[in-house]
Amino acid sequence: MTMVCSGFLTQGRMTAKGLEMPGLPFTVHPGHVNVVKDEKLREHARGKMLEQVIEGLTVQPAEAAVVTEPAQRDIIFEGSFDEVQEHFLQHEWSEGLPVTPPTLARVEAFLKYTDRSPEEIVGTLLPGNREATIWNIAVNGVMSGCRPEYMPVLIAIVEAMADPVFGVEHLGHTPGTETLIIVNGPIVKELGFNFTQAALRPGFQANTSIGRFWRMFMRNVAGFLPHKTDKGCFGGNFRIVLAENEDAAADMGWEPLSVDLGFRRGENVVTITSCTEATQAIEVGAPTAEEILRNIEARMADNHLFIQFFFRGDRTRPTIVLTPAVVKVLTDAGYTKSMVRQHFYENAQLWVANLSGMIVQRFYRGIEAGNRPEQIGTSNELTRYIRMVGHPDDILVVVSGDPDRDHVMICAQNGFIGQPVSRKVQLPASWQPPRKPA
Structure with missing residues (x-):
């Protein structure tokens, strides 16, 4: 039996489903307990809430419906560009911005930038309790407007996201914590990250699209949906990726963040940390x-x-x-x-x-x-x-x-939510830095 305020009931039910307890009973306090006097709180507890506790502990819940999801290479929709956008919006697979349709050809282009199997499971993410795979990393990378060569960075980000130390399951909480993604190593220049003026401003594809990927993956795989599992009071937009200016740091005798966190200078590293x-x-x-x-x-x-x-x-x-x-x-x-x-x-x-x-x-x-x-x-x-x-x-x-x-x-x-986690970026054996436009 779980106690919640009324504003958290939908989140509670969806979270319970992700934890494989779809029939978990709830007792619900009307409104938020922080703005109710003690006597009113006791009145609620003695009345309807007590009735809900008794019912929840004595009545067997109904069997939950079994939901199946499409296989990796299933074609889920065919139509024009505009029809694809509408389909994705209706199914809550988009945050409201246009997406790049994840066709098989586009997904395959991303998979060429990793030596890992598309079926490999990187981790299981709550609250949706879905498996993060190399395949769905590529799919969401396509949708977010990333370039195929960003794939090794996207994989490292999801590996960090799936680390229990980070605690991704908590990111639907009231303060609406967002995640700061920090990139170190030669890949900063190879992929064209901005690390100087306007370092966190949209306008640079690597910083912007990879930042969007974080929120897209949180939505489509982890299962964080506003008004449902994501109860951020105000929330925020996705954060542009922060790339460190390692040249400036080195000129002044400082090591980059990645070295502070235990990696060698010159290694490509992604660090994620909560920024409430x-x-x-x-x-x-x-x-x-x-x-x-x-x-x-x-x-x-x-x-x-x-x-x-x-x-x-x-x-x-x-x-x-x-x-x-x-x-x-x-x-x-x-x-x-x-x-x-x-x-x-x-x-x-x-x-x-x-x-x-x-x-x-x-x-x-x-x-x-x-x-x-x-x-x-x-x-x-x-x-x-x-x-x-x-x-x-x-x-x-x-x-x-x-x-x-x-x-x-x-x-x-944010303390117990989103402790810093770092992962080394694993480049494919055939890696060649992309050629910059003339």
Whole structure:
């Protein structure tokens, strides 16, 4: 028996079906419990909700209908381009933008860029409980407007998505977490990723179409559908892929993110991480590196880094994207990347009294449970500062964006949802970097 608020009933039923419990009974609270007084909550619980509990535990649910899905090479529709668009919209296989029809010829073109079998299962994804395969990666890559040569990157993304550490099944939650995809290695230049000015702006095919692929695959294979399994209160669009400016980082003596995460320099790597809140530290430039760091840290504290999960004892891993102009000032002053992370760890501190009432209650519970005393302390006193992450290495630092601007992007990672996961991009034996247009 599961208890839900009324706004989550459809999501609950579809999630239960994906977990192979299609007959799971529910008791439903009308509206959201956070905006109801305690006495009203008790009244609901003693009335209709109690009746639903008794019925759910004593009445056998009806048998669920068996649904079969088409095989890989089945032709599911034939028609004009416009008719294909309408068919896909009606079946919720499109997010509303035109798709490239995934004909067999187009899918086969993608499969030429991997040595892996089309039938290979990469993982099983909730809430839909569907298998992610090399074949349906190619299909959704076609639909998203990707080029065939992007296929190795798409496979690495899905491998990371399927890793239990990432926890893809949680991404339909209320905050509507989006995913930041970061690419490292020679493939950044080989596939034409933008990694300088407008690094996260649409307009570059690799960054844009691969970002769209993430959301398309989440929809069509994992099974996240708005108003159904995806209950993001506001949600967001797909994120453009972020490519690191490794040349700029190397010029200033910094290793790329992929090396920080355990890979060798020169390896092609994809990293995914949740980004629930994103903000910019605008014009952080100052005469000294210390002032620049303080300016960034002030905005990190404003961002809160989704700190309620830190109070629960979960690990939070924010991503800080620095432009080359900012890194140049820091490295000229002798700062290594580890020194920058240490500075952020020690000085990006939150004034506890700024938290909302419910999060203050979670703070109190975290103190009572003894969670992370080195960072949040042991006192219930609210008029004090606390650290926002558990260790300097919890902060991901990436160099990208306009080389001549002093802006910084801050992405708050969501604690137990979407921990950073990286995968090496496996290129086919016959890989040749695509020729750039004349």
